[in-house]
Amino acid sequence: MNVMPEQTLIRPSTDADIEPMLAIYRHHIRRGVDPSYFGDDGALLPDDLKRRRRNMRKHRLPHLVADRRGGVVGYAYAVLFRKRPAYRYTVKHSIYVHHDHLHSGIGKVLLPALIDACAAAGYRQLIAYIDAANAPSLRLHEQCGFRQVGYLPSVGYKFGHWTDVVMVQRSLASGGTAPPEAWLAPPADED
């Protein structure tokens, strides 16, 4: 029997999505999957997320949710790779899928949607830092055209041991083969 994958709508996030996004984030942070948040106790507040979303809109940075039957089952967003103006065409991203919906095809639609949105916004390179033990994320990124460009041994310490981080990257649109569009304003106060 052919089982059709459940339909997943990808759309820009709204402030109403903040609580479900926080619930997804807190669960994964406690498991320690995200290299950006070693030792984080999951105490990210709704206001932090609201401020981050506002900053992102200002810089045309995509902030997307995956929606199944009206419920938020994942989210993904990009932030500037670095604040210095020279790096304004390069972004880095995060992606989280609800723990009850893992490995059900959400990442495979959400990450390509984020890639397309970053390219449409004029960005040329997309970067992620992935815990070297995070096989699902490494596989998903590989499937979406990312390649490993760096390996950072023992840069993290969590749950009583040192952890490594894999840096992956993919180009967007014409990448580094053509000059960028001139419109992107230099970044200001991205967090």
Ligand SMILES: CC(C)(COP(=O)(O)OP(=O)(O)OC[C@H]1O[C@@H](n2cnc3c(N)ncnc32)[C@H](O)[C@@H]1OP(=O)(O)O)[C@@H](O)C(=O)NCCC(=O)NCCS
């Ligand atoms: C990484 C993550 C976003 C993947 O999302 P997902 O919706 O579960 O992934 P999908 O179901 O779309 O699967 C996409 C591919 O990822 C890989 N993958 C997903 N789950 C996997 C698992 N448990 N084991 C091995 N590979 C897995 C597979 O290659 C899969 O493709 P396939 O089904 O054709 O084999 C999700 O596991 C997640 O949110 N993890 C916790 C947070 C996190 O680690 N975020 C990334 C930080 S860099």
